[in-house]
Amino acid sequence: MNKKRDAKNKSYYIGLIIIHILLLSMTLTKRKDRKTIFLTLLLIVGFAFHFEYPLYILKAYRYRTGILRTKEKDNSFGSVLSQALFVPSAAIFISAFQLGWKMKILFTFYFVFIERLFLKVKIFKNNWWHTSFTAISICTYFFVSDVCYKGIKKSKKLFSNLTLYHSIHLTYMSLLFSASLFGLFRFTPTSRTTQPWYEHYSFTKVYLVIETVITTFILERKKKWLKVLPLFIIVIVDRVLLKMDRLKVKGSYWLGLFPIRMIAHLLSFQLQRWIKK
Template sequence: MRNPKKRNKIPFIILFIIHTSMIGYSFYKSKNKKQLFTLLMADIGFAYLLEYVVLNVFHAYTYKPRIIKKNFFDNVFGAILSQGIFVPFTAVFSTVVKIGWVGKLLGGVYFTLIELLFLRLKVYKHNWWRTIFTLILIPLYFKISDWWNILLGKRNPLVRFISLFLMILVTEANLLFLFALTRKVRFGAGKFHSWKEHFIIVPLYAITLSLFSTVSFLKQNNWSAKLKVLLMTIGLDQIFKKRKVLKEKFHVADYFTVRILAIFLYGKFRDLVYGVRTTGEIEDSEDKMLKKNQKQT
């Protein structure tokens, strides 16, 4: 008799191979890989925000990849595979190869058939979700990816700001999932912190920290911005701990190592989205502004 745990993993492994091949081809074909990476992270971020509402808060469905022993983590990990790899990777692929509405509708059919197969294999189940929602939302999601890519190319200020926010949010969400999986952090109310509470609170924590980090890095990736984010992170953690909303088991050295590395990465994300400004460029910009003000006066 086949091991049911191994059987559950197989569909997810097959889809992982298929969709990583698709994103690999997308980067191979793309001339602007920096913009493509930004688009990918933004697509994942949008999917994570939707998943937070649909899965974490309202428990629309349940994943059963049987990869992680604890069911709650296994469910969230299944969602990460779906919303962090399968769907966003396909959305980016559809944008790169310029698939039209017919192709996007077929993409909706493709994910609908996957969903029906997963239901039949019992590696996924509906609570209140309906397959028709998938059929409708997937083509719209693919179209949003197209629009986002166009606006990124036009250097739209709002789109670039939101993209940077989503890049940081995705990283924070994945880090916090890893910390929870290794029992380093746990959010909740009261003496006993349930994992259900944790996965409702932790995205709000990640959103708050990501938004502050985005605003801090908006003008420039410098030491002042990095220090602001580090102090904000420490302060936020201390507030949560004093309110007994956060329990953590980090050694001080490990905590600061992870946080400093993450902050440097967010600075790199900022440069990726906005470009690196040299000291000379900043001085030229300031000179132009000064001359403009002198003329007006």
């Protein structure tokens, strides 16, 4: 019975994934200003994740994608799909093609319909969240996307700095989220818990905000030797957390988690060069 339910859940979410990948692909292929589009996408995905952080921690709603076996992992994966693909792909489509308020309202109703449908077939659950909150936040998000797109297109310093921060944050988050899904590491902020993944994911979100602020600030300094400092700080903090038993790593830290940290830092360095070019 559970297998049939998971298969049904998967079909809805996979269908939505295909629709929004096609929407994003069309935006990137039909428009020539691909760098502006991609940078705007990174920025608004970052905004979406920051907006969703407290909602996840406060358990506003629950996703049931049926893609991952563990319920809490499945919930966080649904959250990632929503904030990284579903809503941002629609927002960048509207901004890139400079569509007006009518299309914003239309897409808002589209997401409201999706949420109501998912609630009805029980593959999404609202706890204290309400669909009206979804409508207001998504419609607002579309207008924020327009502002970001125009700011990046005009090469405004504020938007350039915000894009750098969110790009680095997304790089760290994507790599660490994937690594933790495969069981390579886990944060344990409390010694006893009945919700290990929930605590790990919640802690990771907050930890990476601080980590990204430090990394972005240091990378913006002119002295080249400072570029290695963020990685050095990260390794020290990781080692302290390991000593405190607040970070658990599968196998050796230097062969498991450290290479991921190194890759994330190198990608961040390259992103800075590309964004500031």
